[in-house]
Amino acid sequence: MKEVGLGLLGFGTVGAGVVRGLQTNTELIGNRVGILPVLKWIADVDLDRDRGVSVPTAILTRDAWSVIKDPAIQVVIELIGGTRVARDLVKGALELGKPVVTANKALLAQYGAEIFALARKRNVDVYFGASVGGGIPVIRALRDGLVGNRIERIRGILNGTCNYILTRMEREQMPFEGALKEAQNGGYAEQDPSLDIDGIDTSHKAVLLASLAYGFHVPLAAVHTEGIRRLSDLDIRCARELGYRIKLLAVIKRVGTEIEVRVHPTLIPLDHMLASVDGVFNAILVQGDLTGETLYYGRGAGQSPTASTVIADVVDALQNLDASSAQRAPAMPNYSGQARVRAMRDVKTRCYLRLSLLDQAGVLARIAALLGEQDISIASVLQKEVHSGEYVPVVMVTHAAEEYRFETALKQIEALDVVGAPTLRIRIED
């Protein structure tokens, strides 16, 4: 059987998963596609740590560049992470005409434009299926399975850490800090969790999904990004009472010629499919003009699921090498010169507002008046009883209005003497 030589850069958790996955299933893959992937080099700075997978020491090296340059290496797998070393190595491999498989969403969200352009120039492919959705083949679905559709909307739970924390906060009525600590102890969150909980990882993935769906490079800076730090278990309980759950969502939506791309905590109706996605799972709901809504669900991170998608990309690379069909399916089509990301101020949503108000007559009327001046109308109000302090939390659900209206109204509301703390605002997707 034909063989193709692979060089793996980065022998971390996912890297070890790819090695194990290939060890287990190489024969099966060969049977299925008629080509055998053969791992010839593994490069990492740390060659001593036990990864729970056994490899011949002869294929281990600290020199990633020598791996890229070795003529026996036909496909380069980049699983180093970060954007400095990885960027140079990915570009180096592409310059040498070698296809690259990567799970590095941070790299592609920041430097995708130059990387995809270089790949086109060198007539070589970049595969990034594992950058979004872990073990869920959603990038393929969007690139291939839905290629005939104009994409109307994508909504996704794309970060397992945040979803785990929110699920625990809801189930155990835990505060954010406690759920975060638990996630860290369980290995579901990093010691420095900011990339996840501040929504940055989700916005990297949103950039890739949006760029792929709409055919232009969505600048990371154009993505409105909020994390989950400010959410309290009170918000989760109030949302529940109102018939919603709170999820960190990436929302990508066509509005005329503009594209909304935003990442923020979101109230989702309890009976919505995304509301029942719990724990570390991810789910992506894609609406096409022909296919309607389709959902993709599975493990969004973790060693083996992510390795599954890396290996799928490796097989795609093997097949394109074997058929000499580089750039057969453009990794990242670029055709919408005039499309642009909608300014956040123009984005229109319903909102959940948690205000801290003095419990006295006439206060609600003043709030309603300020909202009304901005054409924001109130759909429902929920006032929670409290037993201490003079300020009480009051929750309002509004009808749809533009961001700038909320900004203006909330600034005026915060200046009132009856308001005890900044208002927490969470957008709603119905």
Place this chain on the structure above:
Amino acid sequence: MKEVGLGLLGFGTVGAGVVRGLQTNTELIGNRVGILPVLKWIADVDLDRDRGVSVPTAILTRDAWSVIKDPAIQVVIELIGGTRVARDLVKGALELGKPVVTANKALLAQYGAEIFALARKRNVDVYFGASVGGGIPVIRALRDGLVGNRIERIRGILNGTCNYILTRMEREQMPFEGALKEAQNGGYAEQDPSLDIDGIDTSHKAVLLASLAYGFHVPLAAVHTEGIRRLSDLDIRCARELGYRIKLLAVIKRVGTEIEVRVHPTLIPLDHMLASVDGVFNAILVQGDLTGETLYYGRGAGQSPTASTVIADVVDALQNLDASSAQRAPAMPNYSGQARVRAMRDVKTRCYLRLSLLDQAGVLARIAALLGEQDISIASVLQKEVHSGEYVPVVMVTHAAEEYRFETALKQIEALDVVGAPTLRIRIED
């Protein structure tokens, strides 16, 4: 831009959807993949009926063979349905070295072995993404996205008509006949609904999924197939009380070296993802050894969703033509010479039994004894009150046992004088 000529055979509902989809999105597709699909011929026996889509009469013909033979036609789309004419035309196109896109699961389930063999021999591709799951790109997910996984299990709701009927029976507490009539009036069921409600359509799709997952041609005759005709609204209510919903499921499962492939009504726990799939929607749960469980959900039938997947296959064909990469990804890999479908008698499941028993002392004990002789133990019993007749329905949920044990026990039970009617048995998937 490069152009590829398409010939469409069959201008029915899905055919018209493909025409409209191409009319709407050809430019977008061209932008995405750099090749334009151009519809050059539409063949159908009926050229007069209004399909709600306008095409130049010059491209309409009654002569499907002339379409296949026209050198301007590079890709043939077969949407005629049935297994007689379609079989000849598909084979004719392949003989001429032209790739075929088809949504014809009946054809491939029955004649797939010869069709895929011919395609290999002629070094040309057959694309059948729209044969399973309508607008859900699940065939692609299985072929490409999960190619690195050993597939442990697939469970799917694959027939929208049955799922619609079962959903209506549950929601409206309707008998089967009423729900079927409603489905027919609403256009969700054919006037002769047997292909759907007897599970045949689902078993065609199960053959394709199982063959693709396990690399051997699963004979249609080896698939145990039961439909939903015998289900009553009483069963649906009893199941609900016991914490289950009833769905027509395709179950495909690796058990050692054998593969279970079966289609039957199934009790699914209420909190399971498949239990919440309602109406005409489809969902497929695929478990891989690396990726774990992934779910694919969307519209499993209908004009535009099915057209979406047909068009995705057309694009795959365009790309392979353009890159001269025929047979780049084998349509249906065939490598598991020794695998075989497990005999139904050896399949082990838990079961729901609805017995019709005389309401007198000692009857349950006699039933339990006969089940016990076959090592079938009872997990729970539900006796419904009735107000007329001497026989009462008694529902039992058992622990897992092999089919042959149930067959033996139920035969003995039916011979008892205290049993008023044959026992209805529904398998359970947990």
